[in-house]
Amino acid sequence: MIFVPLPYVVALLLAILLIQMVRRSDGNKPNLFFAALIAVYALQSLVIGTRWGYDIVALLPVQAILAAIIPALAWLSFEGLRDGRSPRNRPLLLLHALPALMILAFVAFWPMPISLALIVIFLGYGSALTWLAWLGPNALGSSRLDGVGNAYRALQITAFAILGSGFIDVIISLDFAETGGTHSGGIVAIGNVLALLILGTSATVAGTSQPASEDDGSGNEIPSPVPSAEDARIAASLDELMQTRSLHRDVDLNLNRLARKMGLSTRQVSGAVNRVKAMSVSQYVNDFRVKEACRLLANTDDPITRIIFDAGF
Incomplete structure (x- = not known):
């Protein structure tokens, strides 16, 4: 043997x-x-x-x-x-x-x-x-x-x-x-x-491709203390940036890129999203991608595969 x-x-x-x-x-x-x-x-x-x-x-x-x-x-x-x-x-x-x-x-x-x-x-x-x-x-x-x-x-x-x-x-x-x-x-x-x-x-x-639905990726629930005025300002600026520049379409988007575009630290951006939106940054961006995919499904005849990529998945 x-x-x-x-x-x-x-x-x-x-x-x-x-x-x-x-x-x-x-x-x-x-x-x-x-x-x-x-x-x-x-x-x-x-x-x-x-x-x-x-x-x-x-x-x-x-x-x-x-x-x-x-x-x-x-x-x-x-x-x-x-x-x-x-x-x-x-x-x-x-x-x-x-x-x-x-x-x-x-x-x-x-x-x-x-x-x-x-x-x-x-x-x-x-x-x-x-x-x-x-x-x-x-x-x-x-x-x-x-x-x-x-x-x-x-x-x-x-x-x-x-x-x-x-x-x-x-x-x-x-x-x-x-x-x-x-x-x-x-x-x-x-x-x-x-x-x-x-x-x-x-x-x-x-x-594993399934995203977490109630945590930040670490297994711990996202802390959600009362957001400050600064948190609200950062979150509003991020909303505007995402909507005007469609950053969610970038499949390689990461927290560092978002923070650099806003001229802030990653801790400021992630903290504001956690407290104002009660979700992680990845979940926040994923919401934009889901909404974009729904819009394309409703208003275009593009194949699903193309829609997936166009939405940023």
Whole structure:
């Protein structure tokens, strides 16, 4: 019977996920960091399966270097949704290569601290992702409004996965210290399966198209305190902007774009919409799209597919 390590199956499923993501981009460039994250994780699964499935110890340095790349790519994938800047306009981008370079240096000259360094890297990036998630869905201002809720849930899941990987590294290090690594193979296998479940859940959430009807994408009901006069002014200005310029027709519309057009911060815009309209910005824009679709259905003979796109869906 041919033995196929479980991580090989993980790698295959991740490769399928990557292909589907590229195919769904509809001619637009996919999130390059997220695509790279899936590719590196698939490669890491192959390395893990070969190392622990066939006991090839020589692959440990490769496994360590790839492990250092994963959390940095996870952070870059979601951090880019905050301001929408392209990689070339992010001057600190190269700093995120330092963890992998540090592990590479340890592999070459001083292997002893590698485990501790990986733990620090995973817990550090996991904490950063948790902080980004704590800011709420509006922190992902460059995410398309029709997908910000799903992007936020995927961020929460990814933060949990990266932090969990750090804690698994701690358990493996303790196992090596106490038993010489007797249980490490099983721990790695279980950790890989859990990672598959987490990433699969994240992919399912990201692919869900149903919008939330009573929350802001974070699972919490929208706060609706008494709006101020400033909130009413911002909401009225936004109404006028949406009606005169038909911004809802832009399928890539996001909170950052709306705020820039109004000369306000994203917090001011989202807060005013939440308090005056008692809904999230994505729901607010979606209402315009629904009304536009109804108008086109009633007054034109255009096919439904064209109406969907013309309304901004």
